[in-house]
Amino acid sequence: MNKKEIIHTFFNRRIGVLATMYHKEKVMSPLLEEQLGIKIKVPINLDTDQFGTFTRDIERVGDQAETAKLKARYAIELSGETLAIASEGVFGPHPVMPWLPYNREMVFLLDQENKFELFGEAITTDTNYQYLPMKSREEAYAFCEAVGFPEHAVVVRANHEIIKGIIEKEQLDEVMTYMQNKYSNEEVIIETDMRALYNPTRMKHIQAATEDLIRKIYSLCSRCSYPGFEVVERREGLLCRCCGLKTKLIQAEIYRCKKCGEIEERLYPSGKQFADPSQCFFCNP
Structure with missing residues (x-):
């Protein structure tokens, strides 16, 4: 058998579940379906926000890898399937060059039937992850232009109130007026919305991490041809x-x-x- 036949035989499944509520299936499903020979579905009523959000209104319960594993196990529990894929991203200053932005995307595959686990990843400084204490409308507009608004959405937050998914200038104006009036004596922050469906740059790197996962799956052991020879x-x-x-x-x-x-x-x-x-x-x- 060639590599593709070995992999399709290994997974030998009709359905794999993808743990996402932010449309990651748009870039992940075509790759996974073609290369693994399975049909990807997204469970109904799946809430991955319970494991943490980028806006920190819900703290992440573990590190990046642990969170991806929790999402995959949750998707299996919710769907009753035995094969799940989940992704998790982190953003911040580069660990070696802290003056540069940093994005690490991880994609995790959990196959309970074969007792098989594997991570793919993509690490890049190509991210629009930024935030700015908002002093004036002019500063806010300049910030939005720099981060690729409106193709990339923004978030405005103050105190414990967060308004996400802002993708229109009129909406931005309304939110800024509301926040500045309500929190006139507090700091108002504008930042990039890092959820995948609102951030095409991030979606591109999720695709790259999925491709890395598939490359690792297709790396077969030189002795027994088991996938994931990493x-x-x-x-x-x-x-x-x-x-x-x-x-x-x-x-x-x-x-x-x-x-x-x-x-x-x-x-x-x-x-x-x-x-x-x-x-x-x-x-x-």
């Missing part, structure tokens, strides 16, 4: 082309099978056998 360790030590000393760049990736435990070392994942001297602490201190 990297479990990255080893530094790529040698400098000039001086021959070890650098911090990755020399090898270690793959491990979830079923048989097969371990495989793959050298030079970047395609380069030596590091540029500019990346060497000795040659470029």
Whole structure:
């Protein structure tokens, strides 16, 4: 069998459920249905907001991975199916370069029948995630233009009141007037609405994380052909082309099978056998 036949046989399911209430199926379902050979459905009355919201009116109950798992288990419980997919995103300053914005999207697949779990991810600085304490209408309009309004929606909040999904200028004007009058002595914040259906930039990265999940599924164990043969360790030590000393760049990736435990070392994942001297602490201190 080819890889596609192996994967379709592995999942061997008619239905998979997608844990979303914000139209992520628009970018995820075509990929999952074509590549996994299943039909994706979204459970009725699914409320993923109970696990946390970007506007912090409901605090997230766990970290990013834990939340994605909770969503998938909840979708299975609600639907009675045994295969579920869920996604979760985080936004904030970049962990290494804090002056840059940061978005990490994770897509989690849970297959209870095969006792199989796998994450895909996409990490990027291409995000419009921003917020601004609103001092004037002019500042608010400039903010909206910078974040791609009205294609990208915005949120206005003050105290514990939050108005989401603002996608028209007239609506924005009404909300700002209301908030500034009601909270004249308090800070009013305008920020990007990061829910997927209101943020095309984010939706693009959810699609990329789904593609990464599928790539990992199609990575088959070299011994038993079990899917999800993924990297479990990255080893530094790529040698400098000039001086021959070890650098911090990755020399090898270690793959491990979830079923048989097969371990495989793959050298030079970047395609380069030596590091540029500019990346060497000795040659470029």
